[in-house]
Amino acid sequence: MADWRELNRAWWDERTPLHVASELYDVEGFKAGRQTVEPFEQRLAGDVAGLRLAHLQCHFGLDTMGWARLGASVVGLDFSQPAVDAARALATELDLDARFVCADVYDAVEALGGEVFDLVYTGLGAINWLPDLARWADVVAALVRPGGRLLLSEFHPFSHVFADADRTVAYDYFSDEPLVWDDEGSYAADGAATAHNETVEHQHTMGEILTVLLERGLRITAFEEHDHTLFARWPDLVRREDGTFRLPEGSPRLPLMFALVAERPG
Template identity: 50%
Template sequence: MDERTGRWRELNQASWDERVHIHLGSTFYDVAGFGDRRDSLKDFEKAEVGDVTGKRLLHLQCHFGRDTLSWAARGARAVGLDFSPPAVEAATQLAADLNLDARFVLADVYDAVSALPGQTFDIVYTGFGALNWLPDLPRWASLIAELLDDGGFLYLAEFHPFSFVLDDETGRTVTNDYFDEGPHLSGGPGTYADATAETEHDVTIEWTHMLSSVVSAIAGAGLRIEFLHEHDHTFYLQRQSLQEHADEIYRHPVGAPRYPLTYSIRARKPG
C-alpha cells in the first residue's frame, strides 16, 4: 500500500480546496445559469425524494452547494455540510446572492453529528461522486441514522460501481476487479470540470465501493431500505462508448447491451 493512502483526508481536501474556484468559473457548473434556473437536480432525484416543502434536509459533502440550494429553492429548510473551507464560503455567498434560505456548515462528513449538535433532519441527501471519497461506509451510515429524525429517510444517488469494472473505450471488456474496493491512488492535473486548468494538488485517494457494501452498511445502521433503483443513464462521459442525448444525459448506443450506470436508494429510519 502506498504511504500516501494514510494521508487520504489531507490529500483529498487539498485537491478539493484548490478546485473550488476553478469549478465556480467553469462551464461544467454554469453558476450564472444556475442562478436563473436554481435547479441542478436530476429528474429522478426530484421524483424519488418527493415534496420537500418545509422539510429539514441535510446535504452531506455538498461542495459549493448547488444541489443544496436546489432543494432550498424547492422549499426545503436546507443545510449543506462540506470539509472544504473555500467550498463552504462559496456556498454561503451563493445562497446570499440568490436570496435562498440555506446554511452551510464546515465539517468533515465523519464529524457531522458533533458539528450539528442536537439537530435531526427529515431527509439526509447525498449525491453523485460522494461515496468514493469515504473509507468507512458502516460509520457513514451510522452517523446518518443518528442525524435522521424518526420516520426520516436517507436518499442516495450515485454512479454505479459495476460500470467502472469495464474498459473505457468500448465498455464491454472487464479490466478492473469489482471486489477491489481500494484505497486507490487517483487524481491528476486539471479537474473533471476543466481538464486544462493548472493545478498543484493532483494526488487523491478514492474507494470503489461495491453495491453490496453500500446496501449492507445502510441496513446495518438500522435503516429500512424502501427501494434500490438502477438506471441505464448517467450525467457525464463515464465510458467513451456512451452517446450524449438531450440535457447532458449519456446512454448506451441504441441496440447495444445495457448495464447500470447510476443507482439510487431510499432508506427510512423506523419510527
C-alpha cells in the same frame, strides 16, 4: 501514503474555483433558475416543502440550493472551506434559505449540533471518497430523525470497474484496496493545470452499501438503477437534450447510476 483526508481536501480546495467557473456546473444557468436536483431524485424524495434537509458532501452547494428552491430548509456540509465559502456567497447572492457548514462527514453529527433531519441527501460522487462506509452509515443513521429518510443517489459501483478510455474491464469490483490517482484537472475541468493531483478513493460494492444501511436498522423503501449518467465518463457516451449521458443506441446497456431511499423506523 500521505494522509488521505489532507490529499483529498487539497484536491477539492484547488478544484472548487475551477468547478465554479466550469461549463459542467453552469453557475450562470443556476443563477437564472436552472434546477440541478435530478428528476428521479425529486420523484424519490416527493414533496420536500417545509422539510429539514441535510446535504452531506455538498461541494459548493448547487444541489443543496436546488432542494431549497423546492421548499426544503437546507444545510449543506463539506470539508472543503473554499467550497463552503463559494456556497455561502451564492446562497447570499440568490437569497436562498441555505446554511453551509465546513466539516468532515465523519464529524457531521457534532458539526450539525446534534440536529436531526427529515431527509438526509447525499451522493453523485460522494461515498467513493470515504474509506469506512460503516462509519458513514453510523453518521447517516444518527442524522435521520425517527420516521425520516436517507436519499442516496450515486454513480453505480459496477460502472467503476471499467477503464475511462475504452470501457475495458480494468478494476476489481470486490477490491478493498484504496484507489490512488494522480491526475491533473478534473471531470469538470479537463486539461486544467493543477498542482494537487493525488487523491485516495474507495470502491464500495452495492452489497456493502445496502448492508451498512440495513445493519443500522434503516428500511430500504426504494431502490432503482439507471442506464444514464451525468457526465461524459467515456468518450462515446451520447449527451441527450435533458443533459444526461447514455451509451450509443444499440449498445448493450450498463447500470451507470443508482438511487435508494432508506427510512429510519419511527
